[in-house]
Amino acid sequence: MQTLLQRAWEVAREGVLIHEEARVIYLNPAAAELLEVEPDKVVGRSLLLALRDHKLEALARGGGEATLETRNRTLWVRAVPGVLLLWDRTEEKNRLEALEESSRVLAHEFRTPVAGMLSLLEALQGGLHGAQAQEALQMLYQETQRLRRLVEDLPLNRRPSQNRTFVLEELQSRLERFLAPQLAQKSAWIRWQMPHTVWANPDAVYQALLNLLDNAIKYGTGSEILVLSGQNKDGVWLEVRNQGQPLTDFEHLFKAGQRGMHAANVRGTGLGLALVRRLAAGWGGTAYGRALENGNAFGLTFPICSGAAPQLSDNTSRSIT
Amino acid sequence: MREVLDRELNQLTEETIRMISLVREMVEKSARALGAQDPQLAQEVIAQDAQVDAMELDIESKTIAIMARQALVASDLRFAFTIIKALTDLERAGDYAAHVAEDVVILAKEPPLKNYVTLPDMGRRLTHMLDLVSKAIAERDLEAAREVFQRDDEINALYEEVSRELLTYMMEDPRTITKALTLGRVARSYERLGDHLENISERIIYWLTGKMEKKPEDVF
Numbered sequence: 001m002q003t004l005l006q007r008a009w010e011v012a013r014e015g016v017l018i019h020e021e022a023r024v025i026y027l028n029p030a031a032a033e034l035l036e037v038e039p040d041k042v043v044g045r046s047l048l049l050a051l052r053d054h055k056l057e058a059l060a061r062g063g064g065e066a067t068l069e070t071r072n073r074t075l076w077v078r079a080v081p082g083v084l085l086l087w088d089r090t091e092e093k094n095r096l097e098a099l100e101e102s103s104r105v106l107a108h109e110f111r112t113p114v115a116g117m118l119s120l121l122e123a124l125q126g127g128l129h130g131a132q133a134q135e136a137l138q139m140l141y142q143e144t145q146r147l148r149r150l151v152e153d154l155p156l157n158r159r160p161s162q163n164r165t166f167v168l169e170e171l172q173s174r175l176e177r178f179l180a181p182q183l184a185q186k187s188a189w190i191r192w193q194m195p196h197t198v199w200a201n202p203d204a205v206y207q208a209l210l211n212l213l214d215n216a217i218k219y220g221t222g223s224e225i226l227v228l229s230g231q232n233k234d235g236v237w238l239e240v241r242n243q244g245q246p247l248t249d250f251e252h253l254f255k256a257g258q259r260g261m262h263a264a265n266v267r268g269t270g271l272g273l274a275l276v277r278r279l280a281a282g283w284g285g286t287a288y289g290r291a292l293e294n295g296n297a298f299g300l301t302f303p304i305c306s307g308a309a310p311q312l313s314d315n316t317s318r319s320i321t
Numbered sequence: 322m323r324e325v326l327d328r329e330l331n332q333l334t335e336e337t338i339r340m341i342s343l344v345r346e347m348v349e350k351s352a353r354a355l356g357a358q359d360p361q362l363a364q365e366v367i368a369q370d371a372q373v374d375a376m377e378l379d380i381e382s383k384t385i386a387i388m389a390r391q392a393l394v395a396s397d398l399r400f401a402f403t404i405i406k407a408l409t410d411l412e413r414a415g416d417y418a419a420h421v422a423e424d425v426v427i428l429a430k431e432p433p434l435k436n437y438v439t440l441p442d443m444g445r446r447l448t449h450m451l452d453l454v455s456k457a458i459a460e461r462d463l464e465a466a467r468e469v470f471q472r473d474d475e476i477n478a479l480y481e482e483v484s485r486e487l488l489t490y491m492m493e494d495p496r497t498i499t500k501a502l503t504l505g506r507v508a509r510s511y512e513r514l515g516d517h518l519e520n521i522s523e524r525i526i527y528w529l530t531g532k533m534e535k536k537p538e539d540v541f
Binding site: 036037038041042045046048049050052053054055057069070071072245248249 | 331334335338339341342343345346349445448449452455456459460489493494
């Protein structure tokens with residue numbers, strides 16, 4: 001029986017270390033791996049020399065359970081008299097961190113639209129009447145529907161594509177009215193020139209533009225923000241251009257958690273542009289940034305799709321490098 | 322007689338391992354506090370520094386007592402000197418972890434300059450170096466001691482990277498200077514901490530081989 005038990009421990013995934021009078025008597029291969037020790041160098045020697053961690057040693061001596069960070073791993077440890085059991089929980093911890101990241105992304109996606117909806121509700125509460133009230137209600141309805149679709153799309157984007165052909169101008173009035181309070185606060189306005197037709201999910205394009213415009217309002221220094229679309233041989237591009245100090249390194253801003261140097265005193269998560277890039281990838285396009293003479297442009301591209309070729313309707317074509 | 326000496330030297334080893342483990346905890350917490358901008362966790366690190374200082378004095382006096390009583394020779398004598406020298410470096414390493422924690426308390430008062438990624442990564446790499454130092458002493462592992470050299474090169478490279486990045490921030494926007502200088506101090510603390518761990522490794526190699534090994538760039 002004893003031999004069988006020992007053989008079982010030799011192949012177990014959990015680590016087990018047996019000690020007596022603060023000396024190691026036995027440890028199985030899993031424990032040796034988790035503790036990064038060589039069994040022949042620690043068996044018969046003091047417990048601390050095998051564990052090499054004062055908290056782990058205290059637990060082994062005093063008994064109990066704990067999660068500890070050691071050897072770049074997260075270990076869940078249970079100590080009973082003479083026995084220390086070890087489980088590697090590193091992957092579980094990493095999964096939890098990924099989940100927390102998803103929650104932060106979700107919060108970011110909801111923050112801007114909810115702030116806009118709140119402004120509309122306050123306007124209604126303040127006595128908006130007639131056609132204006134109807135318009136505000138219609139916008140609130142549309143925005144609620146959009147957020148509902150956003151939530152439905154969350155489970156790993158496995159739903160059928162929501163892409164369709166639409167004119168970018170479709171999004172203009174909703175965006176402008178939605179951002180009106182923020183624009184008024186900064187005494188800024190948006191000049192729209194986006195007559196092109198694209199094949200994409202309108203909700204995703206709306207969300208991406210909302211993020212880009214939100215950034216332009218927050219970090220731009222001038223009053224005017226230009227939203228401009230154009231076309232080249234690869235498809236349609238759409239840019240949000242604002243005035244301000246030209247940036248130098250755009251790529252790192254598209255990584256989650258990175259913020260621009262001028263963002264130090266403005267609240268934000270550094271997730272916006274990473275999300276914009278992910279949204280653009282969803283319709284097969286890209287997101288990019290580039291410096292202008294007196295400002296910066298953040299843009300989206302829409303590939304030419306067999307389903308709906310983009311239409312040429314202006315002369316603002318240029319290449320994007 | 323030899324048995325008594327072995328027991329005393331083993332006790333010395335254990336207490337040194339315990340001190341390394343405490344410094345490791347401080348470094349690990351400092352990196353976590355920096356990443357999460359957590360001033361409370363940083364305060365814990367600052368408080369632990371006094372424990373490390375007390376351990377240094379305690380182990381030092383025990384080592385001197387053994388040296389005086391046992392008239393050590395050869396590798397035993399080299400071991401005792403290794404411990405004496407390592408204590409100073411470990412105490413300084415604890416100080417640097419506490420300095421980082423003090424800077425985290427300052428940084429946490431305002432929105433971050435950016436999402437701190439590289440600096441906590443430096444801290445995590447240093448905890449791994451401390452694991453290697455601990456293994457080298459506990460298992461008399463020469464390779465683990467030599468690996469610390471290599472890891473310190475990585476810390477130095479990250480330090481250069483962070484310094485260059487911070488310089489860019491300061492040049493492009495003078496409003497970031499105060500914050501960037503504080504972050505520069507954090508990077509410098511971690512870089513110096515790595516140097517102290519390298520010193521300990523040099524001593525461990527001397528203890529185990531009787532020869533002093535230095536990195537090529539440290540030999541003039």
